Amino acid sequence: MSSSRPTLCDKKLKSAEIKLLRILHKIDSFKLSNSYTSRLVLPECNGAPISKTFRHNLKFCYLSVAVLTIIFTYWWISPGFASERCALEVPSTSLTLFRPPEDxxxxxxxxxxxxxxxxxxxxxxxxxxxxxxxxxxxxxxxxxxxxxxxxxxxxxxxxxxxxxxxxxxxxxxxxxxxxxxxxxxxxxxxxxxxxxxxxxxxxxxxxxxxxxxxxxxxxxxxxxxxxxxxxxxxxxxxxxxxxxxxxxxxxxxxxxxxxxxxxxxxxxxxxxxxxxxxxxxxxxxxxxxxxxxxxxxxxxxxxxxxxxxxxxxxxxxxxxx
The missing domain is CATH 2.60.120.650 (Cupin)
Incomplete structure (x- = not known):
């Protein structure tokens, strides 16, 4: 079975995945648990306190922003990327970041x-x-x-x-x-x-x-x-x-x-x-x-x-x- 050479699309996706994995590893190294983020002192919004649900999902929000930033950068800004016929696959380690919280x-x-x-x-x-x-x-x-x-x-x-x-x-x-x-x-x-x-x-x-x-x-x-x-x-x-x-x-x-x-x-x-x-x-x-x-x-x-x-x-x- 012959193997094809990596395309520009493949290289950019791989680079994006590596950067994302580094971000995830860095966040994990901080050992920030939900119980820790729930104790953070957060400012009020229009006079109302930030909800407990938001505190518990703070880390989720940070991760989501990081993932979306990388995807946007490589999908929209990188020259030549959008012109290639390829499917954008988000790294499997990041897919669960967008999962809604369970009851x-x-x-x-x-x-x-x-x-x-x-x-x-x-x-x-x-x-x-x-x-x-x-x-x-x-x-x-x-x-x-x-x-x-x-x-x-x-x-x-x-x-x-x-x-x-x-x-x-x-x-x-x-x-x-x-x-x-x-x-x-x-x-x-x-x-x-x-x-x-x-x-x-x-x-x-x-x-x-x-x-x-x-x-x-x-x-x-x-x-x-x-x-x-x-x-x-x-x-x-x-x-x-x-x-x-x-x-x-x-x-x-x-x-x-x-x-x-x-x-x-x-x-x-x-x-x-x-x-x-x-x-x-x-x-x-x-x-x-x-x-x-x-x-x-x-x-x-x-x-x-x-x-x-x-x-x-x-x-x-x-x-x-």
């Missing part, structure tokens, strides 16, 4: 993640489907062909030889720290690495073609406990990789709550409340075993994952409304 009642009473069986759609809808409380359902994949048939070779053959059909969604690929830049590179790995005896790897991707989604869904079903009126997206997510690998701590920006089915291997999830709720809510650690489905609102819970020792980890996920 901490979302997690204040969540002390653990329950494991449930025989969960009717009615009970699931009433208690869990649209609440921020995570839950693991242990009996929803008993008849899935994926449990027995999904492995690295299955996906390699599927994507090398299968007809994908028409594109119906945007295609997403997450390399994490693998150094692999596409599904083509994933399924072109040497045998040692593919068998997890070479350099470690973990990747994720979305389905984006109609025939691709239809054929894959022959191996797994809509979870029986989902509300009867709930509709699923035409996009599914697949995450695969070896022990010790996984996703860094982050919060998603997807449209809906999702279910995550652990098809192979074991994966440890660490769920953390939003920063503004650190003194109200507690973090959660859980392990999802083969055949279990975790339901969690990844738009509200920060989360990171690690594949535990043993088999390759394969997870299938999807959103529902």
């Amino acid at each position: 901490c009642s979302m997690c204040a009473s969540v002390a653990q993640v329950s494991r449930l069986t025989n969960l009717t759609p009615e009970v699931f809808e009433r208690r869990y489907a649209y609440s921020p409380t995570p839950v693991i359902v242990t009996d929803a994949t008993q008849h899935w062909r994926a449990i027995k048939e999904f492995n690295f070779d299955f996906f390699a053959n599927f994507y090398r030889n299968g007809k994908m059909g028409s594109k119906i969604n945007e295609c997403f690929f997450f390399a994490y720290k693998s150094g692999l830049l596409s599904l083509g590179e994933v399924f072109s790995m040497d045998e040692a690495r593919a068998n997890l005896s070479g350099a470690p790897w973990y990747v994720g991707w979305s389905t984006c073609y109609d025939e691709e989604t239809r054929r894959l869904r022959q191996y797994y079903n809509r979870p029986y406990f989902l509300p009867r009126t709930a509709e699923s997206d035409t996009i599914d997510w697949i995450f695969m990789g070896g022990p010790g690998q996984g996703a860094h701590m982050h919060v998603d920006s997807v449209r809906r709550v999702s279910w995550q089915a652990q098809v192979r291997g074991r994966k440890r999830w660490q769920l953390a409340p939003p920063p503004e709720c650190l003194y109200t809510c507690r973090p959660l650690t859980l392990t999802v075993h083969p055949g279990e489905i975790l339901v969690v609102d990844t738009n509200r819970w920060y989360h990171m994952t690690r594949v535990l020792p043993g088999d390759i980890s394969i997870t299938i996920g999807a959103e529902y409304d």
Whole structure:
């Protein structure tokens, strides 16, 4: 696979990202907590005191101004930048700066993640489907062909030889720290690495073609406990990789709550409340075993994952409304 030379657009974006990361690092080095900024003596505005909410979000405001300043500078002022056909990608570390504050009642009473069986759609809808409380359902994949048939070779053959059909969604690929830049590179790995005896790897991707989604869904079903009126997206997510690998701590920006089915291997999830709720809510650690489905609102819970020792980890996920 040939590699193209970095464009002026790429160089300017990289420079902007480096400057932003330096600002974030500098702010972190000050160790300014929300409790500290809330004690700052701030002037009154038109005779009225500055609100407590503003004090707690002061650091958020400073960071937002810094990010917007850098983006504006490189998008509008830099010569030649706007004329190039390129997409502006804000560094992932800065995306959460623009997340609105959460109401901490979302997690204040969540002390653990329950494991449930025989969960009717009615009970699931009433208690869990649209609440921020995570839950693991242990009996929803008993008849899935994926449990027995999904492995690295299955996906390699599927994507090398299968007809994908028409594109119906945007295609997403997450390399994490693998150094692999596409599904083509994933399924072109040497045998040692593919068998997890070479350099470690973990990747994720979305389905984006109609025939691709239809054929894959022959191996797994809509979870029986989902509300009867709930509709699923035409996009599914697949995450695969070896022990010790996984996703860094982050919060998603997807449209809906999702279910995550652990098809192979074991994966440890660490769920953390939003920063503004650190003194109200507690973090959660859980392990999802083969055949279990975790339901969690990844738009509200920060989360990171690690594949535990043993088999390759394969997870299938999807959103529902």
